Amino acid sequence: MSGGQIPSDAFTPVQVRVVLPDGQAVVARLWSRRQLHDGWRYEVGLPAYRNGPGDSVEPAEYRVWVRAPEHVRPVDGVSYDDVPTEYLEPPTVVQQALGPPRLSGWVLAKTGGRGPGRGVVHAADCEEAPAGTPVLTLDRALDAAQHPGTRLCSLCGAAQELDPVLKGFDHDAGDA
Structure with missing residues (x-):
């Protein structure tokens, strides 16, 4: 099956062995499984x-997602063929070429000094971007970048992404 989810309409959970953090294994019920990246x-x-109610105690079930195969073991004689399973869609050729998506937006890291606009504009996912800084929209990042004393980070590509917008996509006549 290439993607999507197997319907769980008439599914009855099956037994599976779950390894607890202290190493002991208990038999639990397997409701579904999901393939992630x-x-x-x-x-x-x-x-x-x-x-x-009152002082009574009743049986219950605690549902949780656990990693497989690290925390899950099969029970002998149990078939897992009908367990509702969600498969990860295979990445497209474009997704493979581009890699995982980047966090969008920019952040302004203040560098101190006197006067407004002292800082560095980074892409939101830049290693040099300060944690907890609000993410700026494109318009706000461009406004910040236009202040004297503010520079664009070349490590994360903010300079390559924002410079053409600030300078109007200037091209040499010899590029055509």
């Missing part, structure tokens, strides 16, 4: 108890 996650229902 960094591996598989299994939605399991762990047996538990909860307080009921």
Whole structure:
């Protein structure tokens, strides 16, 4: 199957062994599984108890997503063929070439000094961008970049991205 999700209409969860943080393994119910970019996650229902009306205690199930195969083991004789499974869509050729998407926007890192506009404009995902700084829209980043004393970071590409917009996409006549 190439993508999407297997319908879970008449699915009855099956048994699976879950390895707990302390190393012990318990039998749980497997509800679904999902393929992600960094591996598989299994939605399991762990047996538990909860307080009921009055002083009663009743059985319950705690559902959680766990990593597979690190925290999940099969139970002998159980078929997992009908477990609702969501497969990751394979990346397109363009996505493979471009890599993961970047965080959009820009941030202004203040550099101190006197006067307005002392700073560096970075792409939002730049390693040099200060944490917790508000993300600027394109218009705000361009406004900040026009102040004397503000420069564009060349490490993250803010200079290559914003300079053409600031300078009107100037081209040499010999480029055509």
